[in-house]
Amino acid sequence: MSKCHNLSNQCLIDKAQNEKIDLVWDRYEKMLPLCGFGEKGICCRICMKGPCRIDPFGNGPQEGICGANADTIVARNLVRMMAAGAASHASHGKEIAKTLLNVGRQTAKNYSIKDPEKLKAIAKNINIDIEGKDIHQIAREVAYESLMDYSRFEEDTCTWLTNTITKSRLEKLEGLGVALNNIESSVADIMSRTHLGTDADPINLLLAGMKTSLGDYTGMQISTHLSDVLFGTPEPVISTANLGVIKKDAVNIAVHGHNPLLSEIIVDVVDELNHEAIAAGATAGINIVGVCCTGNEVLLRRGIPMASNYLSQELTILTGALEAMVVDVQCIMPSLSKIASCYHTKMFTTMPEAKIPGATHLELHDEHALENARDIVRQSIEAFKRRDESKILIPEEKSNIIAGFSTESIVNLLSKIDSEKPLRPIIDNIVNGNIRGVVLFAGCNNVKVTQDYNFVHMAKKLLENNILILATGCGAGAFAKNSLMNSEATKEYAGESLKAVLTLLGKEAGLDVPLPPILHMGSCVDNSRGVDLAVALANELGVDLNQLPLVASAPEVMSEKAIAIGTWVTGLGVPVHIGLMPPVEGSPLVANVLTEGLKDVVDGYFIVEGDPLTAADKLTQVIEEKRAALNIPSAVKEEK
Amino acid sequence: MKVSIESKVKFLATNPDLCLGCRSCELACGAGKAAKYTPEERNSKRPIVPSIIVTQAQGLNKKIPAYCRHCENSFCLQLCPAKAITREHGAVKINDDKCTGCGICEQGCPYGVITMTSYKVNERTKTLANKCDLCLDRQINDRTPLCYTACPTKAITLHS
Numbered sequence: 001m002s003k004c005h006n007l008s009n010q011c012l013i014d015k016a017q018n019e020k021i022d023l024v025w026d027r028y029e030k031m032l033p034l035c036g037f038g039e040k041g042i043c044c045r046i047c048m049k050g051p052c053r054i055d056p057f058g059n060g061p062q063e064g065i066c067g068a069n070a071d072t073i074v075a076r077n078l079v080r081m082m083a084a085g086a087a088s089h090a091s092h093g094k095e096i097a098k099t100l101l102n103v104g105r106q107t108a109k110n111y112s113i114k115d116p117e118k119l120k121a122i123a124k125n126i127n128i129d130i131e132g133k134d135i136h137q138i139a140r141e142v143a144y145e146s147l148m149d150y151s152r153f154e155e156d157t158c159t160w161l162t163n164t165i166t167k168s169r170l171e172k173l174e175g176l177g178v179a180l181n182n183i184e185s186s187v188a189d190i191m192s193r194t195h196l197g198t199d200a201d202p203i204n205l206l207l208a209g210m211k212t213s214l215g216d217y218t219g220m221q222i223s224t225h226l227s228d229v230l231f232g233t234p235e236p237v238i239s240t241a242n243l244g245v246i247k248k249d250a251v252n253i254a255v256h257g258h259n260p261l262l263s264e265i266i267v268d269v270v271d272e273l274n275h276e277a278i279a280a281g282a283t284a285g286i287n288i289v290g291v292c293c294t295g296n297e298v299l300l301r302r303g304i305p306m307a308s309n310y311l312s313q314e315l316t317i318l319t320g321a322l323e324a325m326v327v328d329v330q331c332i333m334p335s336l337s338k339i340a341s342c343y344h345t346k347m348f349t350t351m352p353e354a355k356i357p358g359a360t361h362l363e364l365h366d367e368h369a370l371e372n373a374r375d376i377v378r379q380s381i382e383a384f385k386r387r388d389e390s391k392i393l394i395p396e397e398k399s400n401i402i403a404g405f406s407t408e409s410i411v412n413l414l415s416k417i418d419s420e421k422p423l424r425p426i427i428d429n430i431v432n433g434n435i436r437g438v439v440l441f442a443g444c445n446n447v448k449v450t451q452d453y454n455f456v457h458m459a460k461k462l463l464e465n466n467i468l469i470l471a472t473g474c475g476a477g478a479f480a481k482n483s484l485m486n487s488e489a490t491k492e493y494a495g496e497s498l499k500a501v502l503t504l505l506g507k508e509a510g511l512d513v514p515l516p517p518i519l520h521m522g523s524c525v526d527n528s529r530g531v532d533l534a535v536a537l538a539n540e541l542g543v544d545l546n547q548l549p550l551v552a553s554a555p556e557v558m559s560e561k562a563i564a565i566g567t568w569v570t571g572l573g574v575p576v577h578i579g580l581m582p583p584v585e586g587s588p589l590v591a592n593v594l595t596e597g598l599k600d601v602v603d604g605y606f607i608v609e610g611d612p613l614t615a616a617d618k619l620t621q622v623i624e625e626k627r628a629a630l631n632i633p634s635a636v637k638e639e640k
Numbered sequence: 641m642k643v644s645i646e647s648k649v650k651f652l653a654t655n656p657d658l659c660l661g662c663r664s665c666e667l668a669c670g671a672g673k674a675a676k677y678t679p680e681e682r683n684s685k686r687p688i689v690p691s692i693i694v695t696q697a698q699g700l701n702k703k704i705p706a707y708c709r710h711c712e713n714s715f716c717l718q719l720c721p722a723k724a725i726t727r728e729h730g731a732v733k734i735n736d737d738k739c740t741g742c743g744i745c746e747q748g749c750p751y752g753v754i755t756m757t758s759y760k761v762n763e764r765t766k767t768l769a770n771k772c773d774l775c776l777d778r779q780i781n782d783r784t785p786l787c788y789t790a791c792p793t794k795a796i797t798l799h800s
Contacts, residue, residue, distance in 0.1 A: 036660025
């Protein structure tokens with residue numbers, strides 16, 4: 001199995017081998033064989049009587065020491081993963097909301113409201129009266145109302161859940177008792193009910209998991225939209241992606257992680273220090289590049305080029321031309337600091353809850369943010385002087401991309417065609433079958449799959465079938481790096497009718513070229529943008545989300561966040577494909593609920609399929625069935 | 641009736657279909673070896689290498705424990721120039737005092753389950769071959785081999 005689908009990265013993998021540096025793939029090989037109890041979810045480490053393991057073949061123990069069986073253990077472990085995912089997205093959103101509150105109080109001197117119109121739109125959407133109020137007061141009220149979603153003790157459903165999904169969906173979730181009132185208490189509830197000797201009913205556990213996953217969703221909505229208020233709502237932007245964006249004659253600084261609060265500050269101070277970099281001999285000045293979702297955030301809002309998605313993050317340092325790796329939270333391999341120590345690269349951690357041994361810690365969210373950001377950039381310029389020219393190897397390949405497709409920017413684009421009903425062109429083309437349906441790609445890279453292989457192969461097949469693709473997170477990174485987010489990709493891969501639609505839309509929207517066949521909607525917290533678009537379409541059509549010819553896919557799924565996202569997507573009624581089996585095989589009951597039973601309760605369900613081409617066929621089939629159910633032209637119907 | 645030691649010593653067999661790759665067998669084997677090391681061996685950090693190794697081929701979703709078969713016409717026993725390998729109660733066993741660390745047994749083993757380990761004693765490097773002895777010391781006291789005892793799914797079985 002090759003390591004990366006993108007072959008330009010291979011020279012750095014070889015370089016690592018020559019330099020005896022272990023990369024994620026080497027560590028994976030050394031870890032084999034992986035423990036099957038963990039893989040199947042039947043290892044319980046919740047109390048100290050154990051750890052306990054259930055024998056899935058029936059010869060050994062069928063119950064843990066306390067009597068919990070495989071179903072209970074698998075369900076407990078799984079919902080704890082969901083809670084961890086929800087906690088991470090929720091605290092991301094909370095940091096943003098707190099910053100907005102401080103901007104409203106005029107105590108956060110490093111941040112401002114860059115999109116006041118969006119702030120007003122949000123206020124209107126969450127029923128805050130803005131008449132006669134100044135922008136700072138609106139900011140305070142919006143932030144306060146958002147923070148209530150983290151602290152409410154009344155039983156009212158979270159504001160950002162209530163106001164962002166279809167009415168019928170909300171009723172369904174409330175009817176099931178999973179429409180939560182408080183994100184953080186949903187996480188605490190999971191930790192408490194999975195404590196030894198509490199909830200042992202797998203179904204009850206899974207329902208609680210759905211509730212906390214909807215907390216993940218609520219936190220994401222807050223993250224995305226309040227970030228837009230503080231940093232601007234993304235507009236279509238042209239940039240480049242892949243390791244070739246690292247420049248030989250520049251001071252290269254990578255921003256990596258998830259939270260735009262930090263990366264935006266770094267981007268802000270670059271201009272004022274550019275001359276210092278040039279004076280140090282870096283003729284191209286300072287070059288900021290993005291990694292993972294921080295990369296997506298600054299790509300969408302600032303057009304900063306994207307160097308790498310999750311699995312190849314270590315390779316950015318292997319280029320020998322990276323002066324600094326600045327990280328915030330989530331998806332940061334601790335190996336980075338060790339690899340940086342083999343080079344002149346400086347590694348900086350910036351959040352109090354995410355320190356890494358070997359890295360320099362300089363916080364970027366407090367009152368010293370600006371001076372610390374300048375310090376980081378200056379230390380990077382110093383590091384540039386220590387570069388070892390003989391160790392530099394930068395792959396040449398980089399792809400042109402068009403990114404920045406927020407729901408607002410899509411609607412703006414389309415309103416040039418139909419200002420009254422901007423979504424009409426999309427809906428018309430879905431109804432007449434020029435666009436068969438939509439797949440939202442999200443999620444991670446996983447070392448168990450050749451990096452980006454599943455994303456690229458599924459996408460090509462779906463595009464051929466005239467299915468439009470939206471992408472976020474490391475999925476978006478995969479498409480950006482592999483030349484699937486530009487107009488050429490539309491010409492090369494989109495089926496005839498999809499190509500015609502994208503060309504027409506591109507032309508009528510005032511661009512000279514077709515829209516890309518895969519629309520980059522942002523980082524993994526921006527899956528909320530995909531939902532917003534789907535909800536807008538559903539409301540326009542007068543249907544619920546589960547009726548839309550829409551599916552989601554995370555073909556290289558890895559993190560706890562992805563498990564939480566996948567779960568709430570099913571909760572919103574949308575089928576989710578995952579390319580790897582989550583740790584549930586040890587309980588056929590739980591596995592069945594996720595892939596079958598869930599359908600009867602919330603309409604959404606999981607499809608597990610490792611082969612990308614088979615997966616593309618299965619998703620196409622689901623889309624055609626949904627079309628048939630809507631009585632619009634469908635391949636399923638035609639066959640009958 | 642008196643039972644001879646030979647007749648009660650059991651050999652290992654495995655069923656890879658039941659192996660989950662948890663490596664409990666490796667841990668138990670290694671821990672058992674370490675417990676028998678002399679203080680001198682411990683001080684000089686003699687490596688602990690389990691004699692049963694769970695392997696997984698890349699891309700093949702199957703875990704296979706590799707272990708010594710105690711072959712009838714053992715290559716290792718026949719090839720050892722120092723006569724350090726003998727058969728005891730049916731088990732093929734390495735005598736550490738005689739082993740010169742030449743590595744010929746490792747090369748001769750068709751199952752790849754003999755490993756060479758080195759450590760320093762009084763500034764000199766000592767190399768020893770390392771393999772399964774069926775936990776003879778346990779078996780003659782009516783106790784089962786450690787790997788078998790540790791396997792949670794009964795992927796390891798014993799036979800005569």
